[in-house]
Amino acid sequence: MNIMDHLPALVIAIPLLTAFLTPLIDRVSRKARNAVVFIALALTFILAILLVQDVFDNGIQIYVMGASSTTQTIPTQAAVPIRIVLEIDGLSAFMVLISVLISLLGLIYSFSDIKERGGRFYTLFLLMLVGMLGMELTGDLFNLFVFLEVTSIAAAALIAYEFRRGSTSEAALKYIIISSIGALFVLFSIGLLYGEYDLLNMAAIAQAMQSTHIDKIALVLLFSAFALKAGAAPMHMWLPDAYGEAPGAISMVLIPTTAASMYALFRVCFTIYNESLHAIIPAVIIIFGLLSIFIGVTMALVQDDIKRLISFAAVAEVGYILLAMGVGLYGFLNSEEYTVTALRGGMFHLFNDVLDIGLLFLVAGGVIYATGERSLNKLGGLAHSMKYTSVLFLVGLAAAAGLPPMNGFASKIIIYESVYKVSPILSIIAILASIMMLAVFIKIFQAVFTGPKLTECREVPKPMLASMIALAALIIFFGLFPDMVIEHLVDPAVNALMNYGAYIQAVMGVGT
Amino acid sequence: MSDEKMSVIVQTIAGMLFPMVLIFSFYVILHGHLTPGGGFQGGAIGASAVALLIVAYGSKTIEKKMAEENLSIFESLGGLVFVIVAIAGFILASAFLSNFLVGEPLFGQIPGWGESPLNSGGFLPILNIAVGMKVIGGLSAIVLMLALVSREVKEQ
Amino acid sequence: MIYNIPFFTVVALIAIGMYAMLFKRNLIKMAIGLTIVESGVNLFLITLGYRKGGFAPIFTDLPPDVSPADIPGKMVLPVPQALTLTSIVIGVAVLALILSLAINIYRHYGTLESEKVRRLRE
Numbered sequence: 001m002n003i004m005d006h007l008p009a010l011v012i013a014i015p016l017l018t019a020f021l022t023p024l025i026d027r028v029s030r031k032a033r034n035a036v037v038f039i040a041l042a043l044t045f046i047l048a049i050l051l052v053q054d055v056f057d058n059g060i061q062i063y064v065m066g067a068s069s070t071t072q073t074i075p076t077q078a079a080v081p082i083r084i085v086l087e088i089d090g091l092s093a094f095m096v097l098i099s100v101l102i103s104l105l106g107l108i109y110s111f112s113d114i115k116e117r118g119g120r121f122y123t124l125f126l127l128m129l130v131g132m133l134g135m136e137l138t139g140d141l142f143n144l145f146v147f148l149e150v151t152s153i154a155a156a157a158l159i160a161y162e163f164r165r166g167s168t169s170e171a172a173l174k175y176i177i178i179s180s181i182g183a184l185f186v187l188f189s190i191g192l193l194y195g196e197y198d199l200l201n202m203a204a205i206a207q208a209m210q211s212t213h214i215d216k217i218a219l220v221l222l223f224s225a226f227a228l229k230a231g232a233a234p235m236h237m238w239l240p241d242a243y244g245e246a247p248g249a250i251s252m253v254l255i256p257t258t259a260a261s262m263y264a265l266f267r268v269c270f271t272i273y274n275e276s277l278h279a280i281i282p283a284v285i286i287i288f289g290l291l292s293i294f295i296g297v298t299m300a301l302v303q304d305d306i307k308r309l310i311s312f313a314a315v316a317e318v319g320y321i322l323l324a325m326g327v328g329l330y331g332f333l334n335s336e337e338y339t340v341t342a343l344r345g346g347m348f349h350l351f352n353d354v355l356d357i358g359l360l361f362l363v364a365g366g367v368i369y370a371t372g373e374r375s376l377n378k379l380g381g382l383a384h385s386m387k388y389t390s391v392l393f394l395v396g397l398a399a400a401a402g403l404p405p406m407n408g409f410a411s412k413i414i415i416y417e418s419v420y421k422v423s424p425i426l427s428i429i430a431i432l433a434s435i436m437m438l439a440v441f442i443k444i445f446q447a448v449f450t451g452p453k454l455t456e457c458r459e460v461p462k463p464m465l466a467s468m469i470a471l472a473a474l475i476i477f478f479g480l481f482p483d484m485v486i487e488h489l490v491d492p493a494v495n496a497l498m499n500y501g502a503y504i505q506a507v508m509g510v511g512t
Numbered sequence: 513m514s515d516e517k518m519s520v521i522v523q524t525i526a527g528m529l530f531p532m533v534l535i536f537s538f539y540v541i542l543h544g545h546l547t548p549g550g551g552f553q554g555g556a557i558g559a560s561a562v563a564l565l566i567v568a569y570g571s572k573t574i575e576k577k578m579a580e581e582n583l584s585i586f587e588s589l590g591g592l593v594f595v596i597v598a599i600a601g602f603i604l605a606s607a608f609l610s611n612f613l614v615g616e617p618l619f620g621q622i623p624g625w626g627e628s629p630l631n632s633g634g635f636l637p638i639l640n641i642a643v644g645m646k647v648i649g650g651l652s653a654i655v656l657m658l659a660l661v662s663r664e665v666k667e668q
Numbered sequence: 669m670i671y672n673i674p675f676f677t678v679v680a681l682i683a684i685g686m687y688a689m690l691f692k693r694n695l696i697k698m699a700i701g702l703t704i705v706e707s708g709v710n711l712f713l714i715t716l717g718y719r720k721g722g723f724a725p726i727f728t729d730l731p732p733d734v735s736p737a738d739i740p741g742k743m744v745l746p747v748p749q750a751l752t753l754t755s756i757v758i759g760v761a762v763l764a765l766i767l768s769l770a771i772n773i774y775r776h777y778g779t780l781e782s783e784k785v786r787r788l789r790e
Contacts, residue, residue: 009608013599020591023584066601066609084609123588142751149758153765160769166776170785173695173769180702180762181689187755188682188709194748195716546728552757628728654764658771665775 005070007051008063008086011096012133014044019126026119034111037122041104044129048100055093056492060506062087062139073201073507081201081507087139089503090492094347095136095263097489098354099256103129105467106249109362112461113248113369114161121161125250128154128257135260139507141193141272142200144264145186148229151257152179159246159254171241178228178238185225189218202272203507206500211276222268223281229261232322233292236315240299243311248365249467251307252358255314259350262321266497269329274500277333285326290426292319293433300440305374306364309444310357313400316437317353321346323430324415327422332498338421343494345414348486352399352407352478359396359471360441363389366460366468367448373455376444381453388465390449395472397445399479401438407478407485517570526568533561537648544640545633546623551640555647562652571659580653580660587649593642597635611635674715681708695770695780699763706759713752717745725749 003010018040025033055061062071063086073081088096107125114121131151138144156179160172194200196215197208209215224235231239239258243251269277269285296316303309324346331339366389373379383390399406402413412434420427459465478485496503517523537558544550566574598609605612611634613619621632630637681704688701723730725746734742770780777785 006602006608009602013595013608017592017595017599020588020595023588024592027585064607066607066611068606068610070607146754146758149762153761156765156769160772163772166773169769169772169776173766173773176762176765176769177689177698177702181705184705184709188712190751191709191713191716191748200747548724548726552753623728651760658767661768661771661775665771668775
C-alpha cells in the first residue's frame with residue numbers, strides 16, 4: 001500500500017475520523033482533545049499540500065472508491081462510470097489548498113476563542129471542513145449535493161453556536177432554510193440530468209451533454225442554487241446575517257464554504273456545460289457581480305455592527321470575483337484573448353478575498369473577544385491597548401481596499417485590466433466601488449482603533465494573534481510576489497477551467 | 513412531547529413494546545444487505561422506540577436513564593466504526609471503502625440467486641450496524657433534546 | 669397519461685411547498701413547506717427510476733417465476749432509490765436543525781412569527 005495513491009481519500013477521511021473521535025476524547029481531557037484536533041488538521045494540511053503538489057506536477061488525479069484499482073473509473077462490466085469517483089484537477093487543488101489553510105488558521109484561533117462545549121464545536125468544525133473538501137474533490141454530481149448539505153448543516157449549527165444570543169439562531173435559521181432550498185434545486189436538476197442521461201458523473205455528463213431544453217432547465221436550477229449559496233446579490237440576504245452572527249473564526253471559515261459553492265458554479269459552467277453554455281449566462285454572472293459590488297459597498301457604509309459591516313464588504317468581494325469570472329466565461333465562449341487574464345484575476349482574487357476578509361473577521365472577532373462589544377458607536381481607542389491587532393487591521397484594510405503593496409491590489413489590477421477590454425464602464429464601476437470600500441474600512445478603523453481610550457481591555461491571546469499574523473504575512477507575501485503566486489498556484493487552476501477536455505478525458509478516456 | 517408522565521397502563525405497555533421495537537430495529541439493520549431497509553431505516557425504528565418511552569414516561573425520567581451525552585457518544589462510535597472500516601478498505605485491500613471481507617470465511621459469501629444467508633455481503637453488514645448505531649444515537653438524542661427543551665420553554 | 673400523474677403530483681407538491689415557504693410567516697409552517705418541497709423532489713427521483721411492471725431491485729428476493737435472463741430492462745432502477753434515501757436522511761437532519769433553532773428562537777423572542785422575530789434587518 002502506497003500512501004501517496006490514497007491521498008484524495010485520506011484528505012477527506014482524516015478530518016471525518018477526527019470529527020467522530022472528538023466527542024469521545026473530549027470526555028477524557030480537553031487538552032488531549034485540542035491536541036488531537038490540531039494534529040489531525042495539521043496532518044490533513046500536509047496531505048493536502050502533497051496532493052496539490054502531485055496535481056500541479058502530474059496533472060489530474062483520479063481516485064475511485066471501493067474499486068479494485070483506484071484509477072479504473074469505468075468497471076469492466078460497464079460502459080459508464082458507476083462508482084464514486086474523486087477527481088482532482090488544478091481548480092480543485094487550488095480550492096482544497098484555500099479550504100485547508102483557512103481551516104487550520106481558524107482552528108488555531110478558536111483554541112483560545114471558544115471556551116464552552118468545545119467537543120461539539122470541533123466536531124462541527126471538522127464536519128464543515130469535510131463538506132468543503134468533499135465538494136471540491138468529488139467528480140460526482142450527487143456527491144456534490146451530499147457534501148453541499150453536510151457543509152450547510154455544519155455551518156448552520158456553528159452559526160447558532162452562541163445560542164444565548166437569540167439573533168444567532170435567527171441567522172442560522174435563515175441560512176439553513178435558504179441553503180436547503182438551494183440544495184433541493186440542485187437535487188432536482190440532478191434528477192433531470194439523471195433522467196436524461198442515466199449518469200451522475202460530472203465528466204460523463206459533460207461528454208454526453210446535448211444542450212436540450214431539459215439541460216437548460218437543469219442549468220438554470222444549478223446556476224441559481226450555487227449563486228445563491230455563493231452569496232451573489234440579489235441573493236445575498238442570508239450572508240451578512242450568517243457571517244455577522246457566527247462566532248470568531250467561523251466567520252472566516254464560512255468564506256471558503258461560499259467559495260466552494262462558487263467552485264461548483266464554475267465547475268457546472270466551465271466543465272459540465274462548457275461550450276454549449278447559453279450566451280446569456282456570462283452576462284448574468286457579470287450583472288450579479290456588479291450588483292454584489294454595488295450593494296455590498298453601499299450597505300457596508302450604513303452598518304453599525306462591526307462584523308456585519310465586514311460581511312457586506314465580503315459581498316462586494318464576491319462581486320469582484322463574479323465580475324472577473326463572468327468576463328472570463330464570456331471570453332471563454334467567444335475565444336477572446338483576454339480570457340486567461342480575466343480568469344487569472346478572478347481566481348487570484350478568490351484567494352485574496354479569503355485572506356483579506358478572513359483577516360478582517362479575525363480582527364473583529366478579537367475586538368469582540370477583548371471588549372465584548374460589537375457596535376461601532378460604543379467602541380473606540382483600542383489602538384492604545386491592542387497595538388498588534390490594530391496594525392493587523394491596517395494590513396487587512398489596505399489589502400481588502402486594494403492598496404498597492406498588498407495582494408488585493410495585485411488581483412484587482414488584473415481584474416480592471418481584463419474587464420476594461422469588454423467595457424470600460426464595468427472597470428470604472430469596479431474602481432469606484434474599490435475607493436468606497438476604502439472609505440468604509442477607514443470608517444471602522446477610525447471608530448474602533450483611534451480616538452480616546454473608551455474601554456479597558458487587553459491584547460488578544462497569543463494563538464489568536466498567531467493566526468492573524470500568519471494571514472497578514474500571506475497577504476504581504478502575495479502582494480510582493482504576485483507573479484510567483486500566479487505562476488505556481490493560480491495558473492494551474494485557470495488552465496483547469498479552460499481545459500475541460502482533459503477533465504472529461506481523465507474519467508472517460510480509460511477504456512477507449 | 514408530553515411534559516408529564518402518562519397513565520400506568522400506557523407506561524406498562526410502552527415498557528413491554530420497547531424491547532420488541534428494538535428487536536425489530538435490529539432485524540432491519542442486520543438484514544440491511546438482503547431486504548429493504550438498512551442502517552438508517554432500522555435506526556429510525558430504534559429511535560422511535562426511545563420516542564415511545566419519552567412520550568410514556570416524560571422526558572426528564574428518560575434523560576436520567578440515558579443521558580444525552582451517552583447517546584452522542586454512541587452516535588460518535590457508530591461514525592467512528594464506519595470511517596475505520598472505510599479506511600481499512602485501503603489498508604487491507606485496494607481502495608477506500610473497498611469490500612475487503614469478500615471471500616473471507618465470516619461474511620465473505622456473496623448472496624446468490626434466490627438465497628439470502630445472513631453472513632454474506634462482505635463488510636456491508638458492519639457498515640449497516642455502524643450506520644444503525646449512529647442513527648439510533650443521533651435521532652434519540654435529537655428527540656430527547658427537543659422534548660427537554662420544549663418542556664423548559666413551556667415552563668418559562 | 670396515467671404514468672404522468674406522479675409528475676403532476678411532483679409539480680403540485682413543489683408549488684404548494686414553495687407557496688408555504690414564501691407566504692407563510694410562521695417558522696414551523698415554513699419548515700413544513702420545506703418538507704413538502706423535499707417530498708416533491710424525492711417523488712420526482714423515485715418516479716424517474718420507475719419501470720412499468722418492473723420488479724423491486726432486490727437480487728435475492730425476486731418472484732419465483734423469474735429467471736436471471738429476464739432481469740435486464742425488467743428491474744426498477746435502484747440508483748434513484750439510493751439517491752432518494754440519501755436525500756431523506758439529509759432532510760431529517762435539516763428538519764431537526766430547523767426545529768431546534770425554532771425552539772431556541774421561541775425561547776428568546778416568545779414568538780414564531782417571522783415578522784416579529786426579525787432583529788437582523790438590512
